[in-house]
Amino acid sequence: MTENKNVILSARDIVVEFDVRDRVLTAIRGVSLDLVEGEVLALVGESGSGKSVLTKTFTGMLEENGRVASGSIDYRGKDLTKFKSHQDWAAIRGAKIATIFQDPMTSLNPIKTIGSQIIEVIVKHQGKTAKEAKKMAIDYMDKVGIPDAEKRFNEYPFQYSGGMRQRIVIAIALACRPDVLICDEPTTALDVTIQAQIIDLLKSLKEEYGFSVIFITHDLGVVASIADKVAVMYAGEIIEYATVEEIFYEPCHPYTWSLLSSLPQLADDNGKLFSIPGTPPSLYTPVVGDAFALRSDYALQIDFEEKAPQFQVSDTHWAKTWLLHEDAPKVDKPAVIQNLHEKILANMGFAHLGDEEEGNA
Structure with a gap:
């Protein structure tokens, strides 16, 4: 699948099925792909092409009526398709493979302060004390561009704009120290100016922290500005795979x-x-x-x-x-x-x- 041997995550012949009203829907049909260390791989296609479903198999987040029917997903020598329980996934989900979703309000607890939510993640994934975690949380807020981070530490999600909430979700993902960051349409709900700011932020953080990215989008303009490789999905299958330049210049x-x-x-x-x-x-x-x-x-x-x-x-x-x-x-x-x-x-x-x-x- 790739010319580079530094592959972090490798999916082979993945088939995902859902039981829907006594029928079987095959949402992913024999997908294979490699994620190379330090690269941004964009998954592109219309809504319903299988982009989000595919990446949910990397974190064990398929809905209860869904399953990986066949295939393998190798993450650093572990086949993730063999994981069955919450305990199996606890060491991977968030800690190694984190996800940023389209709507930040689905990721944030509306009745907890912003700071407490970041602290909770740092304590869990980095083993810090609450005092150490608070200092780190404010630092993460600074890094993702929250003005007056120390002052806004004790505010609630509703007090933040959509773009600011998305920055906090990115800060929480960073606090997990992931190997792989899955960005599932993270800029779709934002206006164009804020969208560009979030893309620039993700690019700079990737360079600083060295994680790899799977970026899900239907917007090829976004792909051009952030991706290294592109996998085009249609009807649950990858139908074209190339560098971003080849996709735009030689589709x-x-x-x-x-x-x-x-x-x-x-x-x-x-x-x-x-x-x-x-x-x-x-x-x-x-x-x-x-x-x-x-x-x-x-x-x-x-x-x-x-x-x-x-x-x-x-x-x-x-x-x-x-x-x-x-x-x-x-x-x-x-x-x-x-x-x-x-x-x-x-x-x-x-x-x-x-x-x-x-x-x-």
Whole structure:
């Protein structure tokens, strides 16, 4: 899956099933991925593509009606799919693999002060006394950009704005000293300015503390600014995997083309934005062929009959599309994403990609 051997977490052939009203829904269909030490791996796709469900298997947080039906998840020599009890997960969840959710109010206790919630985590995961933990908690609040941290230490979540609450959730995650930080749409509920601040904060904290990140989003603009590698998910499966530069400059799967075409910055002069027609397939029944075929203008006959294998594009890039087969007709990607890198540099201000482009010049 990756050219780098410093793999912290490795999932292989993960299948996740849910029992729903006497039927079985297969939410994750044979997913494999590697998270490399120090990197940011973005999981991208529409709502319902399986991004959050997949990462819940890394922390044992699937709903009661869900299960990992097959596959393995190796975290530093331990197969997490073998964990069955709360006691099994206690040493992993939070302590080694922490999660930041979309809505910080679901992570914060509304009747406890901000400071007490950070102290509780420091005492539990770092073994400090309450006095030591208070000093550290204020330091964490400073690091995540809370003004007058000592003064605001005894305030309650409702006294903080949405962006400030999200900063506190990040501080709590840092207090766990995690190896891996899962960010599940952490900026979706925030306005654009605050969103950019949170992304910059996460990037700087990653450099300081050295954790690896799995960043879940449907926003490819966010991906461009933070990710190193990108896994594109559709209907419970990874259909393309590449470096962030390859995803933007050389996308190969028609679904990835559609996601890129939907970037708000690519709206036409009338403000009209491309939208993907149709809806994803039902996952109650086996998917035949390419799950995206019915929604794609580029589908071949074989897409309705047989699932595409992984076609290797480069050492760091593969995609599951028959368009990469040597006998497939040559098809150009949509005009709106032709020369996308030039449009990105000219109009979108994605510094991460811009720096890379300048470095390649």
